[in-house]
Amino acid sequence: MAVVVLQHTPGADPPVIGAAVEAVGLDLRAYRAWAGHLPDDLTGVDGLVVTGGPKAICSEDDATRHAELGLLRGALAAEVPVLGIREGAQLLAEAAGGAARSEPDAQFDWGPLELTPAAGSDPLFGGTPAQPRVPHQHGDSVELPREAVVLASDDRHPVQAFRIGGSAWGLQFPLEADAAALNEEARSSLAALEPWRDLVLGRFAALVAARAEHTATRAFFTRRAGAWEDRFAYQTPAYAAAVARMELGCGQTALDLGCGTGRAMPALRAQVGDEGKVFGVDVTHAMLTAAARIGRSDCGQLLLADCTRLPFPSASVHGIFAAGLLDHLPHPRTALREWARVSAADGTLLLFHPAGRAERAARHGRPLSPDDPLAEPNLRPELDATGWHLTVYDDAEQHFLARATLAR
Incomplete structure (x- = not known):
């Protein structure tokens, strides 16, 4: 620093x-x-x-x-x-x-x-x-x-x-x-x-x-922020497919953490229906401004907040979607513990990236690191320690996806 x-x-x-x-x-x-x-x-x-x-x-x-x-x-x-x-x-x-x-x-x-x-x-x-x-x-x-x-x-x-x-x-x-x-x-x-x-x-x-x-x-x-949506709009279908694997119900509450321009928010809204609640949370004001400009505020509320200190009551959220977020946080366990705090019994956590770990490492010209927090040997114990149970781990070439449920 x-x-x-x-x-x-x-x-x-x-x-x-x-x-x-x-x-x-x-x-x-x-x-x-x-x-x-x-x-x-x-x-x-x-x-x-x-x-x-x-x-x-x-x-x-x-x-x-x-x-x-x-x-x-x-x-x-x-x-x-x-x-x-x-x-x-x-x-x-x-x-x-x-x-x-x-x-x-x-x-x-x-x-x-x-x-x-x-x-x-x-x-x-x-x-x-x-x-x-x-x-x-x-x-x-x-x-x-x-x-x-x-x-x-x-x-x-x-x-x-x-x-x-x-x-x-x-x-x-x-x-x-x-x-x-x-x-x-x-x-x-x-x-x-x-x-x-x-x-x-x-x-x-x-x-x-x-x-x-x-x-x-x-x-x-x-x-x-201004060019983010245009640059990555092609990934929206992959986001929708990932959200579908959360299997949320009508009337439930969903969070898109580190939402950026809110590409997951339309799919989350479709899952929870008009009676449900969707919140897009990000720490960057410019990203939320861009999300509002392209109409993502029609899908839910946009909140400027720290994703590791959420402004939600305990046990009030049914599903958390986090794309490309956890491995960029300095203290992943702190984040997972906070996400467990706000989640209701049997709440769902979906960690996603529209590219697999190997593809992303190659793109940046580096080998896969054994210390990568998203590697299964590292991720599973972190989830276990914070109250989550890993049910799906899918590190494919075209995407990374890990689904966990809260074990109350």
């Missing part, structure tokens, strides 16, 4: 941010944005920090600026955690549809930060001191998009800290101030700020670590 830092000032890796990242077991990768050095995309990026610099980034009209805005827009869409500091906050506001203004020669001094009521429940600011003294660059200002939440202001600026969605924060003040470059009075102010600063940065790093399990998934599928 890694946090990427886009630096706008020459020098070593940011020590303050680096310490917070290292404390939660993450790696830090610094890119020299000031020299045009940026990551190609968000692959392998669990968190993104965009720092400040000596000049107004928001007024620059060059390739680097446009590339940074593209990375930030991608991070916002995929819910990759972002922390923008000073000019980084301005870029974040612009990427989200707002605007920013910076005066290079504006006054710089220290002053109290007024936290708004919304800061009280914020993941980074909640429970922190109400009026920390921070350094201000008084010529900097941002205009936020409508959905943004203001977290802090001061006597000159209505926006000094803000949040966009649930994973991106912008700070108009430089938390990464270098004590060596400050006078004695400013160093004293910085020393007083350090506990608050370390708490906020530590919370951001902890949030990145906690969400990393799903960040890579969201980043991968968000970029591909």
Whole structure:
């Protein structure tokens, strides 16, 4: 797992941010944005920090600026955690549809930060001191998009800290101030700020670590969601054939976990009938948006949720369909246990992929691994340990299918 830092000032890796990242077991990768050095995309990026610099980034009209805005827009869409500091906050506001203004020669001094009521429940600011003294660059200002939440202001600026969605924060003040470059009075102010600063940065790093399990998934599928259905529509009959083997009854409840664009949902609806319930669950908002756009919401409800922590009561589900999901989860046994929790007595679990294990391994240029969680010697004991009984194991060339029932 890694946090990427886009630096706008020459020098070593940011020590303050680096310490917070290292404390939660993450790696830090610094890119020299000031020299045009940026990551190609968000692959392998669990968190993104965009720092400040000596000049107004928001007024620059060059390739680097446009590339940074593209990375930030991608991070916002995929819910990759972002922390923008000073000019980084301005870029974040612009990427989200707002605007920013910076005066290079504006006054710089220290002053109290007024936290708004919304800061009280914020993941980074909640429970922190109400009026920390921070350094201000008084010529900097941002205009936020409508959905943004203001977290802090001061006597000159209505926006000094803000949040966009649930994973991106912008700070108009430089938390990464270098004590060596400050006078004695400013160093004293910085020393007083350090506990608050370390708490906020530590919370951001902890949030990145906690969400990393799903960040890579969201980043991968968000970029591909728009073309996903067109690319794989030919597999729909195979999905329907797999669902038929679940043998669900009218009026029952079925889940399509990791549903993507919901290719199994029409077949699930046909099995449970108009009186039944169908839910498509996915962790990627863009995939669910694509599913709704092609009419899958007519077949059931689409839910944005973690497939290992389902928002359903115990023993409330009769059938679970999971295509290409279990072997991509970091803790398959945790998932199987949760799926057993929500399943009614004699509930059915169908694990599916429209290609066999050998075919998929060959496609990726690798041999079959004995550690593959879908290999029968590995899958069967995992199912047994979580309350499932494997009744069908069919690893054919054209598909993989494992059917299990809940043993209450």
